Amino acid sequence: MVDSLDSGFPRLRSSGFTRTSEPTPRYNCIAWAANDDTMWWWPAPNRYWPPDTPRLETVDSFVAAFATLGYSRSANGDFVAGVEKVAIFVDEATIPAHASRQLENGRWTSKLGREIDIEHHSVEGVCGPAYGRVGCFLERPRGSSARLPQTSKEGSLSDDPT
Secondary structure (H helix, E strand, O other): OHHHHHHHOOOHHHHOEEEOOOOOOOOOHHHHHOOOOOOOEOOOOOOEOOOOOOOOOOHHHHHHHHHOOOOEEEOOOOOOOOEEEEEEEEOOOOOEEEEEEEOOOOOEEEEOOOOOEEEEOOHHHHOEOOOEEEEEEEEEEOOOOOOOOOOOOOOOOOOOOO
16 A cells, blocks of 8 residues: 555655545445545446536536535635635546545545555645546535435445446
């Protein structure tokens, strides 16, 4: 895991991070950014995706998914008291690859694939070969009462992301 952290996230060690969970394949980074640790979110068959949201691997589809939770686009990832932010990361082809959520202390939290959750000091800490760069930021009032929409599944969900 140490080698993959260094190669996939070359800025992570220098920006600082703390491991906050044991590895689990139960949920992924998109679910974790949406405050859901019960299922794997992805716009693919047999995965959870909010109802009436396009099942496409595009930034607009991910923005629409988070809009079901009360998020809207934000100009940046700067910390603002009372505001919860999410960063959507994209690869070189601008396909979403990761999401992080900003915590009340201004740091960020990420789920690293099927592995661990971490708290990282800056959003740039997880930029790099593994997840690319931030494609957009989203925000909503912290403590928003928006809840997860009813489950929209195509088939059954499993722990295997493939």
